[in-house]
Amino acid sequence: MPSTRRTSPAPTPAERKAERHRGILEAAVRAFSRHGYHNCTVARVAQEAGVADGTIYLYFQGKEDLLVSAFRHVLEGMLARMDEAVAPEPGAEAKLRRTLELHLGFMEDDPELAAFLQFQLRQPDESIRRAISGPLTEYSRRIEAIFDAGKKAGSFRPEAGTRLLRRVYFGAVDETVSAWLLRADRGPLRQKAGPLLDVLLHGAVPR
Amino acid sequence: MPSTRRTSPAPTPAERKAERHRGILEAAVRAFSRHGYHNCTVARVAQEAGVADGTIYLYFQGKEDLLVSAFRHVLEGMLARMDEAVAPEPGAEAKLRRTLELHLGFMEDDPELAAFLQFQLRQPDESIRRAISGPLTEYSRRIEAIFDAGKKAGSFRPEAGTRLLRRVYFGAVDETVSAWLLRADRGPLRQKAGPLLDVLLHGAVPR
Amino acid sequence: MPSTRRTSPAPTPAERKAERHRGILEAAVRAFSRHGYHNCTVARVAQEAGVADGTIYLYFQGKEDLLVSAFRHVLEGMLARMDEAVAPEPGAEAKLRRTLELHLGFMEDDPELAAFLQFQLRQPDESIRRAISGPLTEYSRRIEAIFDAGKKAGSFRPEAGTRLLRRVYFGAVDETVSAWLLRADRGPLRQKAGPLLDVLLHGAVPR
Amino acid sequence: MPSTRRTSPAPTPAERKAERHRGILEAAVRAFSRHGYHNCTVARVAQEAGVADGTIYLYFQGKEDLLVSAFRHVLEGMLARMDEAVAPEPGAEAKLRRTLELHLGFMEDDPELAAFLQFQLRQPDESIRRAISGPLTEYSRRIEAIFDAGKKAGSFRPEAGTRLLRRVYFGAVDETVSAWLLRADRGPLRQKAGPLLDVLLHGAVPR
DNA sequence: TATGAATGAGTGTTCATTCAT
DNA sequence: AATGAATGAACACTCATTCAT
Numbered sequence: 001m002p003s004t005r006r007t008s009p010a011p012t013p014a015e016r017k018a019e020r021h022r023g024i025l026e027a028a029v030r031a032f033s034r035h036g037y038h039n040c041t042v043a044r045v046a047q048e049a050g051v052a053d054g055t056i057y058l059y060f061q062g063k064e065d066l067l068v069s070a071f072r073h074v075l076e077g078m079l080a081r082m083d084e085a086v087a088p089e090p091g092a093e094a095k096l097r098r099t100l101e102l103h104l105g106f107m108e109d110d111p112e113l114a115a116f117l118q119f120q121l122r123q124p125d126e127s128i129r130r131a132i133s134g135p136l137t138e139y140s141r142r143i144e145a146i147f148d149a150g151k152k153a154g155s156f157r158p159e160a161g162t163r164l165l166r167r168v169y170f171g172a173v174d175e176t177v178s179a180w181l182l183r184a185d186r187g188p189l190r191q192k193a194g195p196l197l198d199v200l201l202h203g204a205v206p207r
Numbered sequence: 208m209p210s211t212r213r214t215s216p217a218p219t220p221a222e223r224k225a226e227r228h229r230g231i232l233e234a235a236v237r238a239f240s241r242h243g244y245h246n247c248t249v250a251r252v253a254q255e256a257g258v259a260d261g262t263i264y265l266y267f268q269g270k271e272d273l274l275v276s277a278f279r280h281v282l283e284g285m286l287a288r289m290d291e292a293v294a295p296e297p298g299a300e301a302k303l304r305r306t307l308e309l310h311l312g313f314m315e316d317d318p319e320l321a322a323f324l325q326f327q328l329r330q331p332d333e334s335i336r337r338a339i340s341g342p343l344t345e346y347s348r349r350i351e352a353i354f355d356a357g358k359k360a361g362s363f364r365p366e367a368g369t370r371l372l373r374r375v376y377f378g379a380v381d382e383t384v385s386a387w388l389l390r391a392d393r394g395p396l397r398q399k400a401g402p403l404l405d406v407l408l409h410g411a412v413p414r
Numbered sequence: 415m416p417s418t419r420r421t422s423p424a425p426t427p428a429e430r431k432a433e434r435h436r437g438i439l440e441a442a443v444r445a446f447s448r449h450g451y452h453n454c455t456v457a458r459v460a461q462e463a464g465v466a467d468g469t470i471y472l473y474f475q476g477k478e479d480l481l482v483s484a485f486r487h488v489l490e491g492m493l494a495r496m497d498e499a500v501a502p503e504p505g506a507e508a509k510l511r512r513t514l515e516l517h518l519g520f521m522e523d524d525p526e527l528a529a530f531l532q533f534q535l536r537q538p539d540e541s542i543r544r545a546i547s548g549p550l551t552e553y554s555r556r557i558e559a560i561f562d563a564g565k566k567a568g569s570f571r572p573e574a575g576t577r578l579l580r581r582v583y584f585g586a587v588d589e590t591v592s593a594w595l596l597r598a599d600r601g602p603l604r605q606k607a608g609p610l611l612d613v614l615l616h617g618a619v620p621r
Numbered sequence: 622m623p624s625t626r627r628t629s630p631a632p633t634p635a636e637r638k639a640e641r642h643r644g645i646l647e648a649a650v651r652a653f654s655r656h657g658y659h660n661c662t663v664a665r666v667a668q669e670a671g672v673a674d675g676t677i678y679l680y681f682q683g684k685e686d687l688l689v690s691a692f693r694h695v696l697e698g699m700l701a702r703m704d705e706a707v708a709p710e711p712g713a714e715a716k717l718r719r720t721l722e723l724h725l726g727f728m729e730d731d732p733e734l735a736a737f738l739q740f741q742l743r744q745p746d747e748s749i750r751r752a753i754s755g756p757l758t759e760y761s762r763r764i765e766a767i768f769d770a771g772k773k774a775g776s777f778r779p780e781a782g783t784r785l786l787r788r789v790y791f792g793a794v795d796e797t798v799s800a801w802l803l804r805a806d807r808g809p810l811r812q813k814a815g816p817l818l819d820v821l822l823h824g825a826v827p828r
Numbered sequence: 829t830a831t832g833a834a835t836g837a838g839t840g841t842t843c844a845t846t847c848a849t
Numbered sequence: 850a851a852t853g854a855a856t857g858a859a860c861a862c863t864c865a866t867t868c869a870t
Contacts, residue, residue: 036331038245052831124243124326157413160406168406171378199367203410206364259856450745452659466835533745538657571827574820585792613781613789617824620778673852
């Protein structure tokens with residue numbers, strides 16, 4: 001008698017496909033972040049994913065599509081978890097803090113993913129930049145929404161441009177994570193959220 | 208009477224060599240920023256410089272040395288002009304403002320150079336990052352010196368970490384220039400120094 | 415009734431691979447001996463073998479490995495056939511004669527292979543010489559074994575050094591084959607075995 | 622009063638030229654034997670000779686001409702000294718012995734020259750082989766003359782072909798020198814003349 | 829659907845040779 | 850005569866992509 005309750009019920013073909021899709025994407029993140037996008041062969045991604053070279057091309061258009069898709073996959077995951085965690089936060093400042101903490105936390109927990117985002121995606125190829133900008137805008141939108149809401153609620157200065165604030169936020173986060181990644185002895189990262197936010201919110205000048 | 212001092216005296220061999228060196232470096236900046244480092248062949252740099260392929264190798268070790276040397280050349284030029292212009296400024300805040308204005312001004316005046324710095328140098332290759340980090344530290348040092356001096360003079364909050372302030376500065380500048388570069392209609396850039404500095408100095412929160 | 419044993423059964427992948435391996439090696443012998451190792455491009459070997467350039471690198475490490483592997487392939491074939499033919503010969507002198515006849519016969523029957531062995535393998539590159547010396551030692555061992563056995567049986571002078579005898583044998587064969595190859599009108603070669611052996615065995619001085 | 626007997630009187634231009642010619646040839650021998658003909662750049666020969674790259678081309682047609690000329694230079698020197706030393710020897714056997722002793726002596730005294738002759742000249746290029754064969758024939762002629770004279774005088778067996786005897790002689794010398802060169806610990810070489818000649822003259826078979 | 833052997837276009841680099849000085 | 854900077858053709862090797870099985 002077959003067990004009525006399998007630990008993992010036989011996956012449907014569609015599920016198998018989705019699983020492999022995801023497996024390749026995550027292998028790509030690992031492989032690209034380890035060797036660098038240009039120095040990483042498709043064969044290495046395939047090996048990392050445990051599939052044949054040709055199989056990659058059943059799931060993706062080519063190497064570039066693999067990079068872009070991996071980025072989308074990663075960012076969607078991050079945004080989903082951010083949305084869930086940030087929504088309950090009461091005010092704009094709290095939401096911003098929570099977002100920053102989550103971002104730094106993700107990076108700290110998965111340095112390979114962090115290296116992928118910080119280094120491998122900075123490809124100067126026009127087409128890659130274009131393809132990446134879409135998903136990235138989603139993140140931007142969330143940050144700008146927080147700043148806009150904060151301005152309305154009086155938590156943020158209305159005369160500071162929202163896009164400018166967003167850029168300062170992203171720039172500061174970016175530099176912070178990059179510097180942390182390049183350090184040989186990576187200490188804790190998420191705890192840098194406090195000081196960083198302090199400067200972003202109150203500036204360099206004493207009141 | 209023959210002039211003893213011609214406007215363009217016959218260049219000495221050493222001068223010719225230095226001139227060619229510089230010519231190749233500047234061709235490299237143009238070629239790399241247009242096509243991307245990895246998509247740009249050495250032959251294209253040679254063509255842009257008006258020399259034969261092999262000539263490149265009389266002046267540089269190889270393609271990577273070309274990238275790194277071009278970066279050093281560019282950054283040294285920027286720093287020299289910054290040092291000159293920033294020294295006379297009276298206080299830390301004025302020095303910071305002048306530095307930022309100059310940085311944005313350089314980028315606005317030479318978008319190709321800006322693209323080179325913003326995109327082509329972000330190579331994930333370990334060896335390139337290492338070779339670049341040295342000269343870049345020079346710039347960091349200047350910014351941190353300004354923040355340190357400002358703290359002593361009471362212009363800046365002493366409890367804000369100097370390295371943190373530097374990272375926020377660099378991150379904000381970086382994002383600002385990148386965003387400007389990616390815009391199809393590049394308007395003025397240097398005038399963004401004011402609002403940007405306002406946020407850096409006084410933060411997002413109203414006092 | 416389907417035949418259980420086809421004359422040419424569908425080759426297994428492993429067989430196909432071995433076949434191609436051999437095909438490339440033999441193409442390399444032809445191409446190298448025609449154009450000279452250094453003047454022969456890998457592309458030419460590939461063309462001669464009827465495969466793409468890149469395919470060469472699926473079977474060999476590089477050009478040098480191709481040369482060395484080709485040599486090993488050729489010499490192993492020669493030694494196998496020699497061993498088989500020489501074993502039944504009764505005495506040392508007969509064995510030596512048979513070996514010499516076979517050697518000259520191989521060269522006469524395949525001048526391209528002869529040219530490969532005589533000219534292309536004489537590469538002064540240290541690494542090539544080292545790689546070649548191993549297989550070559552096998553041939554040396556056989557000749558020395560014959561001389562040693564002959565000394566014991568009283569057919570050869572015991573006071574003549576075995577290694578010296580081997581060197582005279584190899585040198586004489588080498589010169590003979592080279593001279594034959596360089597001649598425009600290559601007559602028969604194997605029939606030179608008799609006179610050559612006569613000199614080797616009885617010397618230049620009348621008794 | 623200027624000394625009437627200078628140690629080296631001012632060289633005429635023609636002498637200077639000849640001196641440089643010789644200097645380049647000898648530099649070529651050293652450079653080629655150290656790095657191998659194909660791995661040795663013309664620039665290295667120039668450096669070794671202490672002249673500019675371009676100067677080489679004032680004295681020689683090109684790299685190949687340099688190799689061939691160097692060979693001719695070396696062989697002419699050897700033959701001149703051989704002729705002088707061998708002439709007084711009384712009989713054919715003595716002449717042969719003297720020639721062999723001189724040959725081995727030259728190699729032992731100048732291993733770099735030996736390596737040049739043994740390895741670098743074995744270039745498979747058709748044109749090189751042709752260019753080399755001429756001067757080499759001179760050496761052959763001397764050896765064959767000795768064998769012919771010896772046959773007439775009854776010292777050598779008349780039924781042994783002269784060319785065959787010459788080939789055995791050259792082959793044996795060649796193998797002997799090569800083996801000596803490849804040995805890490807090069808002991809004495811000239812003293813191998815005796816045993817070698819013994820085998821050449823009396824063969825491998827006891828009488 | 830998956831495989832992986834085969835492809836062949838693409839490129840950094842070397843170096844024999846030339847020639848303006 | 851001598852120089853040595855400049856040339857540019859040539860080539861081994863890589864790897865994204867394809868396709869027969």
